[in-house]
Every structure is written in C-alpha cells, then in structure tokens.
Amino acid sequence: MADDGASFAWYELLTTDVGGASAFYGSVLGWVTKDASIPGISYKLFMSGELTRSGLMELPEEGIRQGATPRWIGYVGVDDMDLAVHRMLERGGSVYVPPTGTNIGRISIVADPQRATFGLLSGSRIARPAVEGPDAPGRVGWHELLAADWRKAFGFYSEVFGWRQADSDFAGAESYQVFSAGGQTIGGIFNKRPLEPIAFWLYYFNVDDVDAAIVRVRAGGGRVYEGPLELPNGSWIVRCLDPQGATFALEGARSSDSIAKAPAAEYRWTTTWDGFTSQGRWRSGQPGGKGRRPGK
Structure with missing residues (x-):
C-alpha cells in the first residue's frame, strides 16, 4: 500500500555557482541565504525572513561528469525510505543516489520510469512553516x-x-x-x-x-x-x-x-503547446498548462 498522500516536503537548487544563484534568487524572490554546512557538506538555506524556503548547494562534480546540469529538485516526504525506494524500483523507477544520511535528513535522488528526477526525504531536520497558505509569496x-x-x-x-x-x-x-x-x-x-x-x-x-x-x-x-x-x-x-x-x-x-x-x-513563442493559442492565451476547456485548485 502506498503512503497516504505523501507530498513534497523540501526543495533544493543544485547549481554550478552558489554565489551567483544566491544573488539571483535573492533579487527575484527576496530570499537571503543562511549557512547550514556540516563537516564534509557545504550547504546553504534560502530564507524568507525567518521562514526556510529551500536548500542550495554546488552540483556535485560526479554529476557534472555524468552530464547533470543545474536544476531544482523537489523532495517527496516519506515515512519509510527503504519501502518507498522498493516500490519505485518495482514499478520501473531508478535510484541515482541511494538512501543516505545528510544534514537535512535521510535522502535519496531518484527518477520515475520516464526519467523525471526528484528526491525522497525522511526524518527531515529542516523546520518548515507550521501554518502558511499555499499562495504565500516566496514558497x-x-x-x-x-x-x-x-x-x-x-x-x-x-x-x-x-x-x-x-x-x-x-x-x-x-x-x-x-x-x-x-x-x-x-x-x-x-x-x-x-x-x-x-x-x-x-x-x-x-x-x-x-x-x-x-x-x-x-x-x-x-x-x-x-x-x-x-x-x-x-x-x-x-x-x-x-x-x-x-x-x-x-x-x-x-x-x-x-x-x-x-x-x-x-x-508569442516559436513552439506549439496544446491548450494555448499562438498568442499564448488560454483556450477554455483545453489541456496543456497549469490547472489550478478550485476556488484559488
């Protein structure tokens, strides 16, 4: 049986320029960075005031050698990491980084059968806002x-x-x-x-x-x-x-x-996207774009 509604619990930017990324997202989203490194792991947190938003770290050299590029990773929070990895592998998923203890909790970097990359997180050590609406700026x-x-x-x-x-x-x-x-x-x-x-x-x-x-x-x-x-x-x-x-x-x-x-x-843009006209306007009742929660 799958986790009951396991959802995204953390986000992380893997980049080739931590300083440049800190300045960019600080300007765009109003974030500041806070050091959260531990011995052997250089790590920063993006913060909105006292609220923790996401993590920031250098893209590992091994990943670069294997063709990885800067990207945002979303982590799905799970109660049982090993069980979640087992379910994924049974259904054709892949594991790029096996379950590992880190400064943010136990993580694994994985991919679905169509190669979309994401993460798994259990035992999170990051304090997140207890009460905050999904539309709060910066999240x-x-x-x-x-x-x-x-x-x-x-x-x-x-x-x-x-x-x-x-x-x-x-x-x-x-x-x-x-x-x-x-x-x-x-x-x-x-x-x-x-x-x-x-x-x-x-x-x-x-x-x-x-x-x-x-x-x-x-x-x-x-x-x-x-x-x-x-x-x-x-x-x-x-x-x-x-x-x-x-x-x-x-x-x-x-x-x-x-x-x-x-x-x-x-x-305008030069590619076709089902659901939008050539001018980038939504065609009512058509797919392809961001469907939103009712009443938002």
Whole structure:
C-alpha cells in the first residue's frame, strides 16, 4: 500500500555557482541565504525572513561528469525510505543516489520510469512553516510534471505515493491531470513537448507582481522563455531559466495597467503547446498548462 498522500516536503537548487544563484534568487524572490554546512557538506538555506524556503548547494562534480546540469529538485516526504525506494524500483523507477544520511535528513535522488528526477526525504531536520497558505509569496505553490506519457506517469505516482485525481478549473482537460496529496491539490501532470528532451518536474514560486518579477529575472541575468500566460483563475505565470540554466516558474498577479501596456510579442513563442493559442492565451476547456485548485 502506498503512503497516504505523501507530498513534497523540501526543495533544493543544485547549481554550478552558489554565489551567483544566491544573488539571483535573492533579487527575484527576496530570499537571503543562511549557512547550514556540516563537516564534509557545504550547504546553504534560502530564507524568507525567518521562514526556510529551500536548500542550495554546488552540483556535485560526479554529476557534472555524468552530464547533470543545474536544476531544482523537489523532495517527496516519506515515512519509510527503504519501502518507498522498493516500490519505485518495482514499478520501473531508478535510484541515482541511494538512501543516505545528510544534514537535512535521510535522502535519496531518484527518477520515475520516464526519467523525471526528484528526491525522497525522511526524518527531515529542516523546520518548515507550521501554518502558511499555499499562495504565500516566496514558497512553491504548484508542482508540474512534464511527462513523456502523462497517464503512465500518474499511474506510477499514484501507486508509489497515493496521489489522487483532483478537480481542475476547466472542463474537458483530459490531457492535464491535476492531482492531490494528503487532501490538498498540489499540481498537475501533462505531456511534454518535443523540444523538451526528457521529462522533468517544474516548480512554481509565488510572487506578488509577475511584471516586477520579470524585470528582476532579466536584470539578474536570467531569461523568461514563456509568458506571461493567463490562467483561468486570473493569475499569471512565466517560465524561466536562471543564469546557470536551472528551470523554474513564477506565478502571481498583474495589474490591468501592465496588461494593457504589454506588447503583442510578449505572448508569442516559436513552439506549439496544446491548450494555448499562438498568442499564448488560454483556450477554455483545453489541456496543456497549469490547472489550478478550485476556488484559488
């Protein structure tokens, strides 16, 4: 039997430039860094005031030699690490880093059968906010899996972690599976586009003002490669690359003045994404994009 609603419990940026990443995300999301190193492990925490948001560390040299690139890793919290790894392997998953004790708890870096990488975490030693809404600025508010086959991917995570189908904000979105964990709607799974070479997890950080965040991304040497895109609930998203090449996304509001002043080219991109028109606008009732929890 799978864990009852095992959900994401931690996030970590593996990068080739810790100093550069610290400055970039400090500017974009208002984070500061706090040293959390232990003998043999150099590690930093991204903080919003006194709230711990995520971890930051150098991408290991062995990983670079094997072709790994800077990336965000989300960790699913589990009660029994060995059992979770066993379930994954039985269903075609892979283990890149076997269960190991670290400064944040016992971890394992793994991949689903379609090669999307994520982590497992048990016995977490990181203090997280006890009471905080999913839309609080600076935290991850949505998790999106760009899969090779979304149906098979959802089946895998459902069997391993107990994830369930959840309602979305639009009807007929058969190729965007919104899912819940522990009774909370936390993300969606859909098929990646041909331009994405492998399946991957994308994490959305909440911001108060998307347009202001875009300015900070570009000023810090990052790039917005899609968006802003409007969601059915009226919020907006952008998908970005940080200066080291790690993919992340932002979600928040836009002022009517900003929308009115936006050039038409802002909504265009050169690839096709099911569910959006060529101008980047949502087609009601179509899949492919960020389905949100009802009432958000």
